[in-house]
Amino acid sequence: MSFIVPFQYKDIYAHKEYTVFAVNEDQPEKRSGYVQGYWRCTHCGEGNQFRLYDDAPNHIAKCPKCRKEFIAVEEIEEDFDDE
Numbered sequence: 402m403s404f405i406v407p408f409q410y411k412d413i414y415a416h417k418e419y420t421v422f423a424v425n426e427d428q429p430e431k432r433s434g435y436v437q438g439y440w441r442c443t444h445c446g447e448g449n450q451f452r453l454y455d456d457a458p459n460h461i462a463k464c465p466k467c468r469k470e471f472i473a474v475e476e477i478e479e480d481f482d483d484e
């Protein structure tokens with residue numbers, strides 16, 4: 402069973418801050434090698450920012466609204482390996 406951990410992400414380039422849901426990582430800001438992006442839940446349509454740490458093209462994410470897992474298909478690659 403997957404779990405999600407919300408945290409505040411500061412986008413230093415866009416000068417804004419928003420909530421990101423880290424999947425299966427309880428210390429999201431201490432770990433590198435992730436993909437972060439915006440995905441919509443395939444069950445209820447709720448869209449959120451997620452940070453994913455597995456390296457398949459299809460990631461498992463979990464919706465904070467309906468609490469169901471869904472496949473987050475990677476469309477735009479945003480890899481921040483060297484954070």
Ligand SMILES: [Zn+2]
Pocket residue numbers: 442443444445446447464465466467468469
């Ligand atoms: Zn949902």
